[in-house]
Amino acid sequence: MxxxxxxxxxxxxxxxxxxxxxxxxxxxxxxxxxxxxxxxxxxxxxxxxxxxxxxxxxxxxVGREPEINALLRDLAIVADGGASFRFVVGRYGSGKSFLLQTIRNHAMGKNFVVADADLSPERRLQGGRGQGLATYRELIGNLSTRTRPEGGALTLILDRWISGVQSEVAAAGTLPDDPRFVDEVRRRIFVVVDQLHEMVHGFDFAKVLAAYFDAQLAGDDDTKANVVRWFRGEYRTKAEARADLGVSVTIGDDDWYDYIKLLACFLRKAGYEGLVVLVDELVNLYKIPNAISRQYNYEKILTMYNDTLQGRASHLGVIMSGTPQCVEDRRRGLYSYEALRSRLTQGRLGREGRVDLMAPVIRLTPxxxxxxxxxxxxxxxxxxxxxxxxxxxxxxxxxxxxxxxxxxxxxxxxxxxxxxxxxxxxxxxxxxxxxxxxxxxxxGSGALRTLANPDERDVAGPGAAAGYAEFTI
Structure with missing residues (x-):
């Protein structure tokens, strides 16, 4: 061997x-x-x-077939033009991150673009010191596709979009050596761009996309790099963005989610099925010491949740994962925000040992x-x-x-x-x-008779230990 x-x-x-x-x-x-x-x-x-x-x-x-199938149904909804939002809840080490990575691979295989990020003290959904923007930057930096699964696919996506339009024009009979070729490509590019104008921040988003196309035609690598920099949220001031790209807005802490929705719609028009956003380690929101800061972050989750379920977002799937404690604790967790608690709490029938995998919260069993x-x-x-x-x-x-x-x-x-x-x-x-x-x-040495880290105890829901009490073949 x-x-x-x-x-x-x-x-x-x-x-x-x-x-x-x-x-x-x-x-x-x-x-x-x-x-x-x-x-x-x-x-x-x-x-x-x-x-x-x-x-x-x-x-x-191994296992997790029902959970995987439930999330795959969400991908089908996103591909059809809808949106979805799910929470995956389980104890430390129960397989939350494993499930998210599995869905990530499935999504890329089905021609979705996937963006994933782990929350941390420096990366939140909302913050007064750029923590929300830091999460957006992490998501954009981790954009992944089937051909670029390791991340960093933003430039590839933009180039593939333009190349795809050029191929469509050539297939329609207008060849690259035809004087009308560039004008026809430009016309089709602006058809896509114009469809984004009606969305929040859509005008500037579309203007930056058009700037990338013009730079591609002119061989202007500096402008292309500036466009990528803008999409990554790296412009600090509006004046700097206006000087480089002619747009008077930058992506910031308060509005980064609006650009995620824009990106999802653009990706669909660029030939992908949609955008899947994976956010792990929700426990870092639970750990925020300031109650007001925690509430602002929970309010951002509520906004995203409402947008996806009420039809105000399209071609966008969001999956967040955390521990039972960071979700169900009514003092500091998501349930401390009443609007979220009333939406996410289990119904009475679900507490009778039945599992509802169509509910917003998927609770992982052992x-x-x-x-x-x-x-x-x-x-x-x-x-x-x-x-x-x-x-x-x-x-x-x-x-x-x-x-x-x-x-x-x-x-x-x-x-x-x-x-x-x-x-x-x-x-x-x-x-x-x-x-x-x-x-x-x-x-027989006794090394496995006690747990190595008994202090790493997590709050688990009823029945969390089912299946662990006895093992027989």
């Missing part, structure tokens, strides 16, 4: 390539996905560090033990392939690991997929480096 360029995954839920105790043969004829070594390295290093890998998610995705078994098996295959050894863990070993992991003190409230994955990869690392290490030896 050493020296291979790819890592082989066992197909199904209980197949292995190793010859250790309890190993079983793969199903005859089953397909074995190949994991490139570069992706396998990112997966292992990211998961061990407690973060979600940006690539390779399909190789380790992965079932069977799903965790499939997950650790995939990770065992990836780890063995990455480091070039025959997998030593069979199904019985994996089941034994999960049995100990999910029965330790505090598991009912603290064990999450992140905790399980971290411990499992650590065990694989030790066994990879020590040929004499065994599963029973490591599990």
């Amino acid at each position: 050493r020296g291979d360029k790819d890592v082989t995954l066992g197909a199904g839920g209980a197949t292995t390539r190793g010859g250790g105790p309890g190993a079983t043969c793969a199903t005859p004829g089953a397909a074995h996905p190949r994991v490139p070594r570069r992706i396998a390295t990112v997966i292992v290093n990211s998961l061990k560090g407690g973060v979600v890998p940006r690539i390779g998610l399909p190789y380790i995705t 992965l079932a033990p069977e799903e965790l078994l499939v997950l650790v098996e995939k990770l065992a295959d990836i780890h063995a392939g990455l480091f070039g050894y025959e997998r030593r863990l069979g199904e019985d070993d994996l089941a034994r690991f999960l049995e100990v992991e999910l029965s330790r003190v505090g598991a009912e409230t603290l064990v999450t997929p992140r905790e399980v994955i971290r411990d499992f990869i650590e065990m694989l690392d030790i066994m990879c480096q020590d040929a004499d290490a065994t599963v029973e030896g490591l599990l």
